[in-house]
Amino acid sequence: MTQPPAMLMLEDGRVFHGVGFGAEGETFGEMVFNTGMTGYQETLTDPSYAGQIVAMTAPHIGNTGVNDEDPESARVQVAGYVVREPARVASSWRSRRSLDAELRAQGIVGIAMPGTRALTRHLRDRGAMRGAISTVETDPQALLERVRQSPSMEGADLARKVTTPEPYIVPAIGDKRFTVAAVDLGIKSMTPHRMAERGCEVHVLPATSTAAEILATNPDGVFFSNGPGDPAATEYAVTALRGVLDAGRPFFGICLGNQIFGRALGLGTYKLRFGHRGVNQPVQDRATGRVEISAHNHGFAVDAPTDGPFETPYGRAEVSHVNLNDGCVEGLRLLDGPAFSVQYHPEAAAGPHDSTALFDRFCELMDGKVRG
Ligand SMILES: NC(=O)CC[C@H](N)C(=O)O
Numbered sequence: 504m505t506q507p508p509a510m511l512m513l514e515d516g517r518v519f520h521g522v523g524f525g526a527e528g529e530t531f532g533e534m535v536f537n538t539g540m541t542g543y544q545e546t547l548t549d550p551s552y553a554g555q556i557v558a559m560t561a562p563h564i565g566n567t568g569v570n571d572e573d574p575e576s577a578r579v580q581v582a583g584y585v586v587r588e589p590a591r592v593a594s595s596w597r598s599r600r601s602l603d604a605e606l607r608a609q610g611i612v613g614i615a616m617p618g619t620r621a622l623t624r625h626l627r628d629r630g631a632m633r634g635a636i637s638t639v640e641t642d643p644q645a646l647l648e649r650v651r652q653s654p655s656m657e658g659a660d661l662a663r664k665v666t667t668p669e670p671y672i673v674p675a676i677g678d679k680r681f682t683v684a685a686v687d688l689g690i691k692s693m694t695p696h697r698m699a700e701r702g703c704e705v706h707v708l709p710a711t712s713t714a715a716e717i718l719a720t721n722p723d724g725v726f727f728s729n730g731p732g733d734p735a736a737t738e739y740a741v742t743a744l745r746g747v748l749d750a751g752r753p754f755f756g757i758c759l760g761n762q763i764f765g766r767a768l769g770l771g772t773y774k775l776r777f778g779h780r781g782v783n784q785p786v787q788d789r790a791t792g793r794v795e796i797s798a799h800n801h802g803f804a805v806d807a808p809t810d811g812p813f814e815t816p817y818g819r820a821e822v823s824h825v826n827l828n829d830g831c832v833e834g835l836r837l838l839d840g841p842a843f844s845v846q847y848h849p850e851a852a853a854g855p856h857d858s859t860a861l862f863d864r865f866c867e868l869m870d871g872k873v874r875g
Contacts, residue, residue: 507638509614511556511585512646514633517625521616523638524589525606529646531653532582532719534634535802536623538781542798542853543602546574547581547611550665550689551758551800553731554656556583556634557780561624565602568593575852576692579606580665580731584613585622596789609829614637630776631656631802638732656802657774661732662688662740662759666710672706681869684722686712688730688740688759693852694842696864698726710740714746724753724869729848734761734762734772734803741766748817748842755846755865760803764835765805765846778802779847782854785827786834788845794827797847797856804831804846812838841868 506522513534531853533672536558537546546557566585584606593601606613614636616622626632632648640646666687671693675681680702685695685796689711706720710730716824719727723749731828738761744767747754756764761771779799785798809832818839824846826833836843867873 505616508637509616509638510640510643510649511616511622512613512635512637512643513625514649514650515629518643518746519614519616519618519622521614524603524613524614524615525584526610526612527638528612529635529637529639530556530583531633531635531650532629533656533802534558534626535631535778535780535869536560536626538783540852542782542784543746544569545575545853547579547584548574549691549729550576550580551729551731551801552581552690553661553665554582554659555731556585556636556733557581558604558619558622559587560619562587562619563590564588565590565593567595568598568601569606570595570597570599571606571799572597573775575693579609579611581611584611585619585636586613586831587617587619591613592784611863612638626777630676630777641665657733658736659732662710662730665689667707670706670708673707674702676702677703678702680705681723681866682706682721683724683726684708684717684720685726685728686710686717686740686743688728688737688763690728691850691852693850693858694728694757697850697859698865701862701866703866712742712743714750717743717747718750718752724865727754727756727763728864729758729760729800731759734759734766737763748840751840753865754842754844755861757849758846759843761835761846762803762805764842765807768817768820768835771806772803773806775802775804779826784847786824786825788824788837790823795857797849797858798851798853799847801846805835807832807835819844826870844869
C-alpha cells in the first residue's frame with residue numbers, strides 16, 4: 504500500500520515531514536518521546552499515554568508485529584505515533600498482524616519520518632509541547648493554528664476518560680490471601696496480575712470512586728494506579744485517598760497514584776520539562792542505596808523535601824526513592840503509617856523486573872509485617 508505524505512507540526516512552528524503510518528487523518532496531543540528499545544505494544548496500550556503523541560527514539564518499530572499477549576489494555580491509547588522506520592515484515596510467528604494494520608484498524612494516526620533524533624533533541628531542549636500529525640492538511644500554517652488551539656496537558660483530567668465504567672474482579676491466582684481495592688486511574692493489565700500472583704483478589708474500581716465506595720469492598724489494602732493527565736486536575740482521587748488514609752488502610756500507589764498520594768499528604772506536583780518515558784531509568788532506594796533500573800512514563804512529578812522526613816496530616820513521611828538522572832522524587836512513604844508509593848512502573852510491562860518486589864512489600868504491609 505502506498506503511504507500518503509504526512510506532516511508533524513509542533514506548537515512552536517517546528518515542522519517535520521514523512522509518510523503516514525497507521526490510519527489517515529489528523530490528530531492532536533502533547534508531543535513526547537519514549538526511549539524504550541523494546542515494548543512498543545505495551546507503550547501503545549498504556550492508558551497513561553492518553554492525549555499524547557508518542558515518538559519512539561528506537562529506529563525500528565514493529566519488527567515483531569502485534570500479538571494478543573502484550574497489550575496492557577483493550578485498545579491503543581496514544582493520540583498519535585511517530586516512528587523512524589516501521590518494519591516492512593513482522594517477524595514473529597505470534598503476530599496477528601503488522602503494527603501498521605493494527606494502528607489503521609484502531610484509527611490511530613501516525614507518521615514515519617527520518618527526523619526522530621532531531622525531534623527528540625528539540626523536545627529535550629524546549630520541553631514537551633502540543634503537536635499534531637496530519638495526512639490531510641497541506642498548509643503548515645493552517646495546521647499550526649489548530650495545534651495552538653488544541654488543549655494543553657496542564658490541567659487535563661484524563662483519568663476519568665480511560666477508567667473502567669464498572670467495577671470488576673481479578674481473582675487471586677492460587678489461595679486467596681488478601682482483598683485489594685484497586686482504583687483504576689488508567690490501570691495496566693499487568694498490575695492486577697502482579698497482585699493476583701501474590702494471592703490478592705483485586706477489586707478494580709472506577710477512577711471517581713469515593714472513599715466510602717472503596718472501603719465498601721472491605722479491602723486489606725488499597726491501590727491507586729498509574730494514569731494520564733495532570734494530577735492537579737484529579738482532585739476527586741485526592742479526596743478519596745484522604746478518606747482511605749483516615750481509615751488507616753494500607754496503601755500502595757504507582758505513577759499517577761504516587762502523585763495523588765503526594766497531593767493527599769499536602770505536597771504539590773509540577774510539570775517536568777520533557778518527562779521520563781522509557782525502560783532504563785536509574786532510581787535509587789534511599790534507605791538501602793540500591794539502584795533499580797526501572798520503566799517510566801511520567802511528565803509530572805511530586806515536589807517534596809529530599810533532605811529528610813517531613814510532617815504531613817498522617818504523621819511523618821519521607822522521599823523514599825530519587826531519580827539518579829535528574830534528582831526528581833520517585834517514591835514516598837509514611838514513617839508513621841502503612842502507606843507508600845512510587846513514581847515508576849514496578850509491574851514491568853514493558854521494562855526490567857528490578858522493582859517487582861514492591862508488590863511483595865504491599866503484601867507485607869497488608870500482613871502488618873512492615874510500616875510504610
Ligand atoms: N504513568 C502515569 O501514571 C503518569 C502520571 C501523569 N499522567 C504524568 O504524566 O506524570
